[in-house]
Amino acid sequence: MTTDAAPDVSRVASAGGAVPASRALSPSRAGDFMQCPLLYRFRVVDRLAEAPSVAAVRGTVVHAVLERIFDLPAAARTLEAAVELVLPQWERLRTEEPALAALFGDDEQAVDSWLSGARDLLARWFELEDPTRIEPADRELYVEATIDVETPEGALVLRGYVDRLDVTDDGRMRVVDYKTSRAPREVYEAKALFQMKFYALVLWRRRGVVPALLQLVYLGSGEILRYAPDEADLLATERKLRALWTAIERAARTGDWRPSPGRLCDWCDHKALCPAFGGTPPPLPEGGPELVVAPSASALGTPGLDEE
Numbered sequence: 001m002t003t004d005a006a007p008d009v010s011r012v013a014s015a016g017g018a019v020p021a022s023r024a025l026s027p028s029r030a031g032d033f034m035q036c037p038l039l040y041r042f043r044v045v046d047r048l049a050e051a052p053s054v055a056a057v058r059g060t061v062v063h064a065v066l067e068r069i070f071d072l073p074a075a076a077r078t079l080e081a082a083v084e085l086v087l088p089q090w091e092r093l094r095t096e097e098p099a100l101a102a103l104f105g106d107d108e109q110a111v112d113s114w115l116s117g118a119r120d121l122l123a124r125w126f127e128l129e130d131p132t133r134i135e136p137a138d139r140e141l142y143v144e145a146t147i148d149v150e151t152p153e154g155a156l157v158l159r160g161y162v163d164r165l166d167v168t169d170d171g172r173m174r175v176v177d178y179k180t181s182r183a184p185r186e187v188y189e190a191k192a193l194f195q196m197k198f199y200a201l202v203l204w205r206r207r208g209v210v211p212a213l214l215q216l217v218y219l220g221s222g223e224i225l226r227y228a229p230d231e232a233d234l235l236a237t238e239r240k241l242r243a244l245w246t247a248i249e250r251a252a253r254t255g256d257w258r259p260s261p262g263r264l265c266d267w268c269d270h271k272a273l274c275p276a277f278g279g280t281p282p283p284l285p286e287g288g289p290e291l292v293v294a295p296s297a298s299a300l301g302t303p304g305l306d307e308e
């Protein structure tokens, strides 16, 4: 994914129906709540700042290159061409978000080694896929759909960005997502596939066709995880999202945002504020519950910067 600005979600959602754009959930924020309700609160309600990590920003650059490589004619989509895009994409990102320059200070050697890591990830992608033989139907595709939920307002917008959508001549869809991390161990694959089933559900609801294949491309370890969903999978995902949203609204109403400590706490920017580690969360901001059901762009996550 990229750091391109999110679309005007109010406009996009209202164009799709009568649901206010604010009651929306992305795979990233759904994943936050499933991981830890307090983390969701810190991100969506308190909107606490988080320092971009070197790995996440490299993921953003790599995603930008993987999007733009398809602007070139098929025969020109070589590893060399992709590598040539790395520096301009980093410079573009740094210009758009000057705070990112502080990641490295004046250490040019650190920047070189970081960029070289991005090139290694691209080299691995070329071992996994051949872009001269792929013509994506869409890249960085914004998708959204509305589902019913058992709350007073009765509807929830699901939305997010699909890294790449391939569509065959006979209409079969392949949903592709790039990860710059390593592939998860088998026991964690279902969690990784949740995001893809979320997108598949949205595409099914919008287009009336279940995507034929979900494909997670792990550039960190050079592996591809593929899954062919069916309607039962997507209905189960929809039920799960309904239950999740009901739980989010309940937490908002009661103010009970429980920490759920786990192996990812070491990467949590808010550990110092977390009661599970002796911290004290800030008081809930004025209108906290409304911020949950009206989370605006925070519900979408930051394209690219959620990626590793």
Ligand code: SF4
Pocket (backbone or CB within 6 Å): 036, 038, 039, 259, 260, 261, 262, 264, 265, 268, 269, 270, 271, 274, 275, 276, 277
């Ligand atoms: S440190 Fe762990 S338990 Fe605490 S808010 Fe972060 S993710 Fe949740």
